[in-house]
Amino acid sequence: MVLVGLEDSGRLIAEALAARPDEERPWAALLRAFDALLRQNEESPEQTLRYVRMLQETPSLRARHHEKQLQWRELRVPEVARRLATSPDRPKDSGPSALGPAAIACLDVATAGWVACDGAVPVDVLLDRAMGALAE
DSSP states (O other): TTTTHHHHHHHHHEEEEEETTTOOOOHHHHHHHHHHHHHHHHHSHHHHHHHHHHHHOOOOHHHHHHHHHHHHHHHHHHHHHHHTOOOTTTTTTHHHHHHHHHHHHHHHHHHHHHHTTTTTSSSHHHHHHHHHHHHH
């Protein structure tokens, strides 16, 4: 029950990714697609912080959250493949399958940092830093 909203989050990110400008590079589009999720969480940052902390500190919830994130990948791969002008079905074209999980890893690192600093640094700043590190 605690994780029901995560399915909607995956769809929200996929829709935001598809809505990004076509000329935007895939990594930048993934970064900006997370803005939709972060805006949603801005409505009640204290509640979001408590929720995320609970996810991180409860092993069973953390594992289930990870499973949900794996499902999100399938929602993003076709759009990333389109932006890379490749096919998500061809094994040699691993870019579409690699970029999504890498972006989620950055989101996880940013979220963990946000919880660790008790929200003192905005999660969007931490996400920009994490994704920026891989973009270089």
